[in-house]
Structures are given as structure tokens and as C-alpha cells.
Amino acid sequence: MHRCILHVDMDAFYASVEIRDRPELRGKPVVVGGSPEGRGVVAAASYPARRFGIHSAMSARTAVRLCPDIVFVAPRHNYYADVSAQIRQVLNRYTPQVEPLALDEAFLDVTASLRLWGTGAEIGRRIKTAVRDELGLVASVGVAPNKFLAKLASDLDKPDGFIIVEPDSIQDFLDPLPVSRLWGVGKAGQRTMAKLGVRTVADLRRRRPQQLESRFGEWGRHLWRLAHGRDDRPVMNDREAKSISHETTFSEDLSEIDVLRSVLLDLTEQVARRLRRYRRTARTVELKLRFSDFITITRSKTLARATDVTHHLWQTADELLIKELRHCDRAVRLLGMGVGALDADPCDQLELFTDRTNTRQSGLDRITDRISDRFGAGTIHRGPVQRK
């Protein structure tokens, strides 16, 4: 039995929310982000702005250079979080199996809802309509038998995209796409592939998996599976997740350990915050590294006690990273941090001896969580890591 997975992705989310509230901006190049006078960065760009080559993560200064008439809007993160919650409410009408990836995108597994709501395409259309009519925003939706294909489909015809990949047309859909469309294949990956004569997904699919494995390691086999449109990962909401993780692929490979540690701290804060939001605690910490030669390693450590304290998770993750990189100078292309062995129902066993660090760090987390909830993720974070 095929699954039916939806990927819902809001178009230029922050910018669209601002334009919705200020109709005079409609049709203009709009950027949400820090001001160009400082060292601001583009958080989101409207589609008219994108036509000038402006994209998120670009410096505000560059954006102004590309388009002097651009309109800058200061971000209102807490407001976006509220809008995101409204979107979530729409999605929850169709299934409880909603896995949020960020404020502006989520996976839905609607397999069990098909009898109630009709086909996946039907549900996708309902969601698009509801988001437009009720929230005045535009969502791109991909409908496919798995997460990988659904995400690809939602992205392919943006903005206002709506692509349905039927189980029997997976290969027709995938084959003509460039390999860079596959998860984890960036510029560097694309170049390496091109050297092997692999440009499209079809090229990749025709290779033997052993060949890809010998060149790219375990990741090669994974790519081969993606090229065949295979992906078994379930859609999981945070409440039932067995693990929570975040990872990031760098645009340029990084080898400086203190920079990597800072990124790791950032990932850890995000993971820990999600953990606390769902009132869960973790017992294992996992570190994931992919090097420039595509070799991917994971290292994990079990904690003596389940915890949701950022400080404790960070200490362990940092220890794993330092242990792995202290003696080698390898360039890292992907860094990931995750927690596992989650306790479903943490109940408070009181302590005989109060642990000062724990009490204080826990209090710190509570406060920073409240600040982040109110003013947006990223408004408060830990200072740079101490050099070791």
C-alpha cells in the first residue's frame, strides 16, 4: 500500500506575511531582514526581489547593490510564529501526523485520512485554498508517496506550486532533474558528479549502487535510493519522535574547529528547545559529520541521566566534536546534532541533593525559551564558544 505524503511550503513566508499586512508593498521588491547600514542579512525576499538575484542569507548590503529600490522590513519573529501556528491549525484538520520542519514548512502523512477527505491531491487543494482564503498567504504543495518526493514536488513549481507525483510516474518525474535536486548534493557534490558523467537523476540511477558506494561511501548508496525515488522515513510529530536532530550543510567546507563548535552550539540550542517544547528528555547525544570526501560518520554518547538542559547536551556534543576533530584537519561539509532515547513521559523524581548547575541551567533555559517564543528564535542565543 502506497503512503500519501504532503509537503506544504509557504512561499517567501516572512516577506509574504509583511506584504499581506501592508498591501502598498504588493508587487515591490521586499526584503525582510537586518538593515543595510549595519551588517544585516536577508531573512526572506519577496518574489519581485528574487528577480534581482536577491536571496536569503545574502548580506543586506549586497541586496541594496543589486536593487537600490528595495524595501527593507524589520523582522517580527514572534508574529511569524503566531502565523505559523495558524497554518499548523489548518494542517491539523487533515491529519494529526504533521511533522514541522520550520515555521514555514511541514510534512503531512495523510494516508489514513484518504477515506475521509478523498485523494492526496484533493487534500492538497483544500490546504492551499484554506491557507489563501483564511490567512491570505500562498503555499506550494507537493503530493507524493514519500517525504523526499513530496519535498521535491513542492519546490519544483514555486511560487504557488502544486505538483502531484503518482506512484507509477515517479521515474518520469525524477529522471530529467539535475542531480543537484537531490538532498545533500550541493555545488561541490555536483562538480564531483559531473566528473563522473552524472548530470541528471537518470544518469545517477543507471549507475551501480556499489560504484556509488565506493566513491561516496554510505551516502552514495543513499543517493542511489533517492534517484529511484525510495525513501522510507516516516512522518513524525515531535510528541512521538524517537529522536530529534538538526543538521546543516555548509556552502563552503569548514575546517576551523571553533567555527564548527559555534555552529554545533547553535544546532544544540535548536534541538534542546524543541525537546523542552514537547516536555521530553533525552538520554543520548549524537554528532554527525560529513567530510569533504563525502565520508559520513556519526558518534554518539549516552548520558548518565536523561536531560533537557542545553548546557548538558552541549557539553556532550562538544566533547564528541573535539574528540573527533582534534587530531585531524579534515574539511567538514555537513554538521548535525541530534538527541535520542527520548523519555515519553518525563515525571519528576525529586532529588535529595540539589545540583546547583542543573537548577541554574534549567532556569536559564526556561527564560531563554520564553524570550525566543515571544521575540522569535535567534533573538537570544549563547555567546561564542570558548577556545579550547
Added chain:
Amino acid sequence: MKITIERDRILKPLGSVSSVVERRQTLPMLGNVYIRYEHSTVTLIGTDLETEVKTKVNDVEGEFGECTVGARKLHDICRALEENSNIEMQLRDERLMVNSGSSRFNLQTLPAMEFPRIETEDWDCELEVSQGELKKLIEKTAFSMAQQDVRYYLNGLLMEITGKILRVVATDGHRLAKSEITLDRSAGKTTRQAIIPRKAVNELGRYLEASDQLAKLCLSTNHLQVEVGLLVFTTKLIDGRFPDYEKVIPKDLAIHLQVHRNEMFDILARASILTNEKFRGIRLGVKSNKLSVMANNPEQEEAEDSMSIDYEGDEIEVGFNVNYLMEALRALEGETVDLGVQDPNSSCTIQQPNDNSTIYLVMPMRL
């Protein structure tokens, strides 16, 4: 080296020294037992570098020499041989030949010179206590030790000697067990503390027998040695500060209940079946003449049981890990226990009525 000995005389000493040897070692030598024959005496030693067990068998025929050989293999061989048989062990060209009746074993050895010993300092505190009493102290408390806690000083048993009092305390941070006995002679004016590692505590508990025979305890800054008969048990101590246990023992709890020990254990055992398997939480309710326990699990199944008690006063309900309560009740003796409770945020105490020598504390859970 040559030793001729009855199987039944060497089997138990060999078992004692083998049990401390880890099943999986980092160094091959740590899987071996040290054997030495000199002046009609066989000396056997086993070690894991943290704990060492040495024992002797006297009045044995043989020839001088020493070697080391796989502890578990030699023990298994001796155990498998027939009862009342004679065993002959002979070292020849760095191999140990073990012969008995029609059985022949040829074992590899490692040089005795390289066998690692624990080097102790001068003892600064010595005392004697009956084996049986020491064994009881361990049995009453050891189960409350922490296991692989980051607070490494909790992964062991605190031994405290103050004047004529020998006291042991174990805690995992959620519950605590304290038990003490009075010695015949004072072991010195100053208070002496030592934390014995968890594994050593469990090993020691097994060597001790419920007898009046005296055990001699010696302490130095970093080691504890216990001598019982021919067996010498030496262990490193955990270098750390044990938490101030006196401070957490509540002095005057609001409610003290006299409860039938076995009956309370039974109602807890029944209710525990439907607790959350991981957290083991139960609600303990006290109201007029009734002590009740309630449990439920993630599947929404529920259990409830109760017993009558002599109580008039306010109703109170406190959550606990049922295992902690049951283990304390099981470790106590006597028909009745004194259960002290206060409120859902304070620890409860379990002890024998009017007897402060052994006391258990359990911190509540918020359910």
C-alpha cells in the same frame, strides 16, 4: 612449579579470586590468576586493577614456582573435574599442565613477574568487626548505591568510622540508606570516611559469611583492605567528597505511622504491576485508619490497594518510585516499620520503630 591438591580444596579459593576478574579485559594479563607455590602453601591472586583478591591454601604438596594462567578456564576445569579427585598442576616450558585421572589440559601462561599488584600505603586506621555484621551492613545499604552516575562519588558505599561507630551510607540521589553498628573498641577519635567502589562492595558482600568470625579492616588514604581468614581483599577507594547525608535526613516529620511491614510490601507489590515500567510511580495515600496505594500506566490501566493503619489526622497523598519503597521494606527486619511522611515535596523515612541504627529515605516523585 608443581602442585598436587584435592579438587575440593582448591575449587572455592579459585572461585573467590576468579570472580573479581573481568570477563572482558583490556590486557590479557587481567584475565589471568596468579598462582604461587612456596613452603607447602598455594597463593592465588585475582585482580581488575581496582580490586584485588588474594587467598591461600595451606598444607599442600608441591615444588616451588609461580605463573599466571587464564582464571576462568582454570576455574571451569577444576569445577568440571570429578568430586574428590586429585589435581596435579605442573609448569613446563611456559605451559601449565593440569592432570586429573584421565583428563589432561595444557594451558598457556604469562610470566608471574608481570602480574599487576595493587600497591598500598601504610594503614592509618584499623578495626575488627564480625563478618556477619559487616555482611549485614552491606546487604542493608548496597542496593541504594548509584550506578554509572556522573557524580562518581555516588557509585560506591560510604564507610564512616567515628569512635566506636561503624556506619555505611549509600545513595543514588533519589533515595538513601544508612546503617550503623557499634564496635567493641574505638577506632580512633577522628572521623574517618572512605568511599568503596560499587563493584568492590558487591564482591566483598559475596566473600563475607554470616558468621561471628572476625574480619580485619584496614584503611589508608587510597585503599581499603579486608582480611577474613586466609582471604585478603584490597580495593582502591573513590577519591571524592560524599554528600552531607546528615543534612538530608529529616528530624521531625509531621506524620509517623506504624505499619505492618509485610502487608505494606504486598500491597505495593500488587499495585506495582500497573505502574509505568520505566518510572515506577505510585501514589501513597494516608487518611483516617487507611493507607492506600494507587498506580496507573501509560495504557490507562489502574490498580488500587489498601491496608488499615492506626491514624487520625489530615489526608495526604505523595508519589513515590515503588521500587525504592519495596527495596527498603525488604531490607528491614521485624514485623512493624515506622513510616515517616510530611508532604509531597519532602522525603519519607522508613525504619524500625525506635531504632535509628538503620534508616531509609526516599524522595517523592511529582506524578
